[in-house]
Amino acid sequence: MMQTMQQVVTIAELRQHLKEARRQGKRVGLVPTMGYLHEGHLSLVNEAKKHCEIVVMSIFVNPLQFGPNEDFDRYPRDMERDLKMAASAGVDFVFSPSVGEMYPQQVKTNVSVSGVSEPLCGRSRPGHFDGVATVVLKLFQIVQPDYAFFGQKDAQQVAVVEQMVRDLSVPVTIIPCPIVREADGVAMSSRNVYLSAEERKQAAVLYRSLQLAEKKVASGADLDSVRDEMIRTIEAEPLADIDYVELLRYPDLTKPEAPEKGDRVLIALAVRFGKTRLIDNVIVTV
């Protein structure tokens, strides 16, 4: 019989439910999100259901990972809609704590992963990955999942979480999941709702530039010249304002002199359209 989904807002209550599930020998999967769900999030739930009998989705807009001038206050939120979508995707528990439940006192502990947190979004959003690592470790402590599911759209986030799990021997298996895209190639993202019609149209250049680069890198082209060509392609759209375009070895995120056969290269970008900052990437094996 299909179990009905439950929304849980306290750590204590969630722990109680999961203790019972674990006692029955069920595997627990965690899908961490910030809500305002779309097909990208639901693909993580689908994957989780393949591995686990119990799927927990967290919905929490984590203030620790937003800079002072970022969009924490205006981040899109719609819990009613999210609950309906999560239920029809087959989530068992939505964990949606308040900020006060997660952080009842000023947080004095910071989880900081050096190296992989530093380039790309780490450079543009100082402190962001400390906030991510801290909340993800806290969610792991609360849920104690067997598996946790993360989208490759945030490829650097996957690298940071995997490094943290290895370094701290966290007993969880991380499953990275492929990027889900709209028909024109734009990666699904909660922040796409901020885009005007014209910005949304021009945003299709991001995946076009990634596809172009993917082909060139796979056939051994020089990485700096691929980067230059991507920048020219993106800048042809008048509303696109580049934050970064980088090609780095994955998952250590170091700059390869010349990639060797078999190396994985992350081609990553962050581009602003008006006030909206979009990220996207592809990973190519040379």
Ligand SMILES: Nc1ncnc2c1ncn2[C@@H]1O[C@H](COP(=O)(O)OP(=O)(O)OP(=O)(O)O)[C@@H](O)[C@H]1O
């Ligand atoms: N298009 C997508 N395909 C696959 N996974 C995705 C996609 N978009 C988000 N995810 C994953 O869902 C999880 C939760 O992400 P989050 O709630 O921040 O969504 P988001 O759409 O990326 O939001 P944002 O607009 O903040 O970037 C992350 O692991 C993220 O990588």
Ligand SMILES: CC(C)(CO)[C@@H](O)C(=O)[O-]
């Ligand atoms: C993993 C995460 C839920 C932590 O707040 C967030 O960074 C996200 O949505 O990718």
Ligand code: BAL
């Ligand atoms: N998925 C990324 C979360 C953030 O932008 O803060």
